[in-house]
């Protein structure tokens with residue numbers, strides 16, 4: 001499912017109006033009707049409505065909503081924030097219509113008008129927020145910010161039109177303050193700000209309404225941002241053939257674990273195997289071999305000589321490189337330790353291995369000191385940084401990344417030609433070609449140690465089975481989040497641990513592929 005920036009939505013509206021001849025006023029009518037359709041599902045005839053409108057087209061939608069609710073017999077009050085002489089073109093047509101109806105309209109120009117607003121809100125069952133949509137252009141200040149405060153403080157239930165007012169449609173950031181909606185009805189296509197946090201939380205329940213934008217217009221735009229849906233995932237996992245053997249499902253080589261961090265290696269290996277992988281080979285310091293063997297008997301281990309207890313060194317590089325010749329993927333990093341030994345190994349691997357690679361955790365920590373190694377890579381690489389790791393890789397602060405995660409992931413993917421999986425509550429996958437895939441499942445229960453190792457294992461398993469790395473990353477992030485949700489549904493979010501996701505993984509895959 002496509003998702004858009006404000007500017008892209010403006011272009012879509014403009015093309016619809018100018019090239020396809022559908023007047024803006026019709027789109028506005030459809031938008032308003034879409035909201036009314038939702039409202040009447042939830043609220044009976046005795047409900048009262050306060051509709052708070054800005055002077056742009058978002059406010060215009062509000063005027064349409066007012067008219068239809070009024071016609072259906074609901075009690076409706078309209079407030080306009082700012083001078084009604086400045087109402088924009090299409091919105092003005094709808095404003096003039098409601099002036100002809102017996103609808104109470106109040107202007108809010110300054111603080112003295114706020115008392116009337118407060119009374120209006122307090123006497124209403126529902127408040128409709130049609131103050132700002134995709135046209136919000138800066139931080140909210142002055143009287144508008146007071147209006148938003150009143151909405152949040154006194155409303156019983158808020159419907160936001162298109163985007164909660166005060167949320168930036170591009171990145172979901174709060175522009176000083178924003179409306180906390182119970183339900184948001186967005187039009188045509190979801191906006192990035194509806195999906196990314198904190199905007200997603202401000203939306204409450206998000207509903208998408210068709211407003212009659214021609215399919216061709218959306219196709220024409222060549223939109224690059226997508227929400228990951230089950231349909232994308234379902235069709236990408238290959239059917240297991242009856243006449244097959246373990247070699248049919250790939251070989252994965254994994255470099256993970258060190259003294260004190262064998263758990264990361266175990267979680268990565270188990271997840272890869274639970275994703276349908278044929279054969280897994282783990283390169284591990286010889287003193288840790290026994291722990292791995294007893295915990296993941298299905299893995300083949302390659303015990304290596306150690307530089308110090310539980311840490312392998314560059315003297316093992318020949319064996320590691322030799323091993324990649326018959327492997328389908330090489331994964332490096334989980335629990336390896338942020339050491340100079342790992343750094344030496346990673347440099348050689350990036351420069352010499354011609355099989356797809358996954359770099360995670362300590363692999364990324366050592367890479368962040370030498371990101372330019374990526375320009376020497378011989379294969380497709382997937383990196384899976386969380387926000388802290390991305391901060392180290394880019395030199396940006398975590399706050400800067402959170403403000404614009406799509407841009408940051410996209411820029412990194414394009415600059416270094418790597419598939420970038422930027423993990424957070426909304427994981428973003430960016431390809432070197434500029435495509436972006438946003439994952440919207442998963443839950444805070446997954447904010448617990450080891451869940452990242454599980455994701456790395458799943459990606460490893462799917463790449464080994466021959467799925468191209470970008471697709472493997474998309475499928476894995478979706479299945480990982482969905483499995484987390486299924487665990488949380490039964491156990492709640494508090495007791496969820498990474499191992500639970502591994503246990504449930506086979507069932508999720510079975511249900512997603514439908515066999």
Ligand SMILES: NC(=O)C1=CN([C@@H]2O[C@H](COP(=O)(O)OP(=O)(O)OC[C@H]3O[C@@H](n4cnc5c(N)ncnc54)[C@H](OP(=O)(O)O)[C@@H]3O)[C@@H](O)[C@H]2O)[C@@H](O)CC1
Nearest residue numbers: 013024027028056057058132133134135136137138139162
């Ligand atoms: N045909 C279409 O395009 C369709 C669009 N549709 C709807 O239109 C919405 C987009 O409409 P839009 O582009 O008119 O912008 P909108 O969100 O109303 O905001 C602009 C207003 O806000 C004001 N303003 C901005 N920032 C501010 C600030 N920080 N603080 C204070 N004021 C600020 C700005 O004031 P100005 O800067 O001009 O002085 C102007 O008055 C879209 O979300 C959807 O709901 C649907 O009807 C379908 C068809």
Ligand SMILES: Nc1ncnc2c1ncn2[C@@H]1O[C@H](COP(=O)(O)OP(=O)(O)O)[C@@H](O)[C@H]1O
Nearest residue numbers: 386424425442443444446447449450451452453
């Ligand atoms: N609030 C959340 N909502 C959805 N997914 C989450 C949330 N918190 C964490 N996750 C997911 O859990 C995983 C955590 O990975 P990471 O931080 O690398 O953990 P670790 O390094 O301990 O294994 C990521 O895939 C992330 O997207």
Ligand SMILES: [K+]
Nearest residue numbers: 132161163165
């Ligand atoms: K709004």
